[in-house]
Amino acid sequence: MPRISDPSNFMHSSKPTIVVHDLVKTFSLKHTQSFKESFVSMFSKEDRTTDFRALNGVSFEVGEGEALAVLGHNGSGKSTTLKLISGVQQPDSGWVRTRGRIGGLLEVGAGFHPDLTGNDNIYLNAAILGMSKDETDARYDEIVEFSGISEEFLDSEVKRYSSGMKSRLGFSVAVHTEVDVLLVDEVLSVGDAAFKAKCNDKILEMREQGKTMFVVSHSIGTVRKLCQRGIVLNQGELIFDGPIDEAVEYVRPPKVDKPRAPRAASAQKPEPRPKPEAPVNETRFTIAPEFMYLFLSKETQLGQPVDDPVEIAENGGGILQRFERGTATRSHALSITQFTRPGVFLDAYIAAGGPQGKWGFIVGRVEGAGSIDETVRIRFQNGIASRTGGSESPVEFSPAKLGAVTSTSAPTV
Amino acid sequence: MTEHPALRDPEYSTPGTSLGLISVFRYHYLLGLLLKKGVVTRYYGSVLGWAWSYIRPLAQFFMYYVVIGILLGVSRGVEYFPIYLFSGIIVINLFSETFRATTDAVLGNKALIRKVYLPRELFPVAAAGGAIIHFLPQAVVLFIVCLFNGWHFTWMQPLAFVLSMIIVVLFALGLGLFFGALNVLYRDSKNFVDLILMFATWSSPVLYTFEKVRDRAPDWLYHLYMANPVTTAVELSHSTFWAPIASDAARPGGLMMNSAIGIGLAIVALLIGQLVFRKKEGQFAQNL
Secondary structure (H helix, E strand, O other): OOEEOOHHHOOOOOOEEEEEEEEEEEEEEEOOOOHHHHHHHHHOOOOOEEEEEEEEEEEEEEEOOOEEEEEOOOOOOHHHHHHHHHOOOOOOEEEEEEEOOEEEOOOOOOOOOOOOEHHHHHHHHHHHOOOOHHHHHHHHHHHHHHHOOOHHHHOOEHHHOOHHHHHHHHHHHHHOOOOOEEEEEOOOOOOOHHHHHHHHHHHHHHHHOOOEEEEEOOOHHHHHHHOOEEEEEEOOEEEEEEEHHHHHHHOOOOOOOOOOHHHHHHOOOOOOOOOOOOOOOOOOOOOOHHHHHHHHOOOOOOOOEOOOOEEEOOOOOEEEEEEOOEEEEEEOOOOEEEEEOOOHHHHHHHHOOHHHOOOOOEOOOOEOOOOOOOEEEEEEOOEEEEEEOOOOOOOEEEEOOHHHHHHHOOOOO | OOOOHHHOOOOEEOOOOOOOHHHHHHOHHHHHHHHHHHHHHHOOOOOOHHHHHHHHHHHHHHHHHHHHHHHOOOOOOOOOHHHHHHHHHHHHHHHHHHHHHHHHHHHHOHHHHOOOOOOOOHHHHHHHHHHHHHHHHHHHHHHHHHHHOOOOOOOHHHHHHHHHHHHHHHHHHHHHHHHHHHHHHOOOHHHHHHHHHHHHHHOOOOOOOHHHHHHHOOHHHHHHHHHOHHHHHHHHHHHHHHOOOOOOOOOOOOHHHHHHHHHHHHHHHHHHHHHHHHHHHOOHHHHO
């Protein structure tokens, strides 16, 4: 059973500010964008949508004045949860109820119009965030001072601003809105170091004023400073709810020298991560965004992931993930995403150390397959693996510089 | 399992719910700012600026006047044909402008819609407001021309003018909500709008008089034609500007009746538009 801590430990008031009950949200990845395509797909057998379950029965409550951090890997459902709480999206089932005025640091500068002046944009953005004219007037000086933008710039169009100035102004308006609940989504990286520090102070100040906070962040340092409780999402399910120090253990970056590090790390956790019996054909592991295309593509037929993605530091850095019908790698240095099917090549590759080893990342697909005498080759970052003759013959690796290899340009996805 | 207390407690609200068009009134301050934004940025960076709001209809009027009025000779038998033409064109312009702007409003504000929850009807309504602001200069130009041609005041004229505007704007807003919501899912609904607008110009007595339809079409078709809210609005505009000048102008019968029908149809369009909009609204953020 997922560990759900006793909520009374954390609540400052009898009534929670945010109640989230059994949220389910499925995205249908639509491949059609026009009447014509939809019409054609009605008659073809091809299914033009792929369902992706972003949230699967998530429930929690946030007490008044509490600061809750939402943790999880990319694609675990954090942002979707935030969008459902802010009302931008609606759940497929389950419900959300909130108390008081909700504002967010997620929409920094969303309402800016490049052709309007900074002043006009302050009023427009404040109104979008729910402020009246009087409230904006009252806080105008504070907003301007906090943003650190000079008078002459406030009278000129926002399109003349640097991107740093734009986000400073947006953030400044957002933190000065009158709210009871603040939703924070990865925006603490705004502007230069000095402004960042100012933002963090401002958020801590709001926190001390007793505002309820709902923080989505990858920065362990930030959430530890801001929140006392954390929930952890994985594949759209809530896997932990409790003290922040225990929650962050779930998202600590895995050790890079061991490919199976995420599994190994779970042994050190205060309580082992519950591992539900995975039903067939249901995604249980996070798919790295880099492999989403391969995963969804009809041609590659990779099947479901059989493990979480693993960060690789060697050979220029990248990611490796194992799927039912192949292993995919992504090299950050080469910007190449490629995969290899299970078989003698893959076995030899793993035996040689995988992407960390001397072969490097997968660069090409199988070439020369067909006849029994022909040499079958796969290109890797640091050379070519080849096998001549039948399936009994061994795989040989000959190192080669990639520059020489890519002259025949390996197909990539 | 007992029901969660938050479901009953009136202190709680459900994020992302609104009363649709009714909620727009609560956001009148923001609506005002959005309108201002539209006005300020419309001709941003253009030298002539708002003069374009006058130049475009004048050029359009001139083109129609030369081709339809002089070359094709439709003006024969219609007194003050240019004024007749122009009072119809401005109504069609208002209709096209409102319809197009409201349809585009959701897509045009996608950055906001994806990030902040606001009653989404705000954007089409603000777009309709912008269209009205854009329309008024044209009406002013026409009014001044009419004054020089012996226009005289009766109480029916402002009434007919306002009625005509209400019918057109409500009708176009209803259609705009409908097609704007569908446009998020299927981008081709914009092309349907273009198609409808192309018909709108010709299926109303703008370039010809209603008598041409009355004399040629069967009775049922004529009544159908006259029941079209855009036709009604065009005829109301003729009553406002052209009829007081043209002494023996033939006026269609039952204009009051048709106005009532027009308002009714506009409200029906608005209700249907609002219903479809609300039904699709939940999917906006994820599909934009």
